[in-house]
Amino acid sequence: MAYVEIRDDTVWAKQIEGGKALKDRIFTLAPGEVIELEVDGIVGKWEKMRKGRDGRPTMGIKPIGPMKEIWKRLQSRRGDVVEVREVRTADEYLSVLSNTMTEWNSPEDEEAFRDL
Numbered sequence: 001m002a003y004v005e006i007r008d009d010t011v012w013a014k015q016i017e018g019g020k021a022l023k024d025r026i027f028t029l030a031p032g033e034v035i036e037l038e039v040d041g042i043v044g045k046w047e048k049m050r051k052g053r054d055g056r057p058t059m060g061i062k063p064i065g066p067m068k069e070i071w072k073r074l075q076s077r078r079g080d081v082v083e084v085r086e087v088r089t090a091d092e093y094l095s096v097l098s099n100t101m102t103e104w105n106s107p108e109d110e111e112a113f114r115d116l
Contacts (some may be wrong), residue, residue: 004039004084006077010049010060011039011084022086026061035061036089040082042070043089 002019004011013026029035029048037046044067049058063071074082 002084003081005079005081006074007079009071009075010062011046012060014059016084017081019084022084025086027059029061031057034064036087037061037084038087039067039071039084040074042067043087044070 002022003017004015007015013023016023016026025035026048031048031050033048034045035048036043045064046061046067047064049060049062052058062068
C-alpha cells in the first residue's frame with residue numbers, strides 16, 4: 001500500500017511512501033498525461049505536471065476536474081497521511097479496449113445495433 005502526506009496543492013512522486021510501483025508510474029508519465037488515483041478513498045483524475053521553466057521535468061501530479069476541488073478541501077487536513085493507489089475506471093478501461101475490437105466498427109454493425 002502507498003501513502004502520501006497532505007502538504008501541497010500537488011502530489012510529488014518522491015513524497016509517496018511504500019509505493020515504488022506508483023512512484024515509478026508517475027515518473028514515467030509524459031507531461032500532461034492523466035492518471036486515475038484513489039486518494040483517501042476518493043477516486044479522481046490527476047495530471048502529470050508540465051516541465052519547469054528551465055526545461056527540467058517536474059515529478060509531480062496535480063488534481064484535475066472534480067478532484068481539484070476535493071483535494072483543495074483536503075488541504076484543511078495538512079499533515080495527515082492518506083492512502084493512495086492507482087485505479088482504472090470502467091470508462092477508461094472500455095475506451096482502451098474499444099481500440100482493440102475494430103472489427104465491430106462497421107456501418108453494418110452500427111445499423112444493426114445502434115438502438116441497443
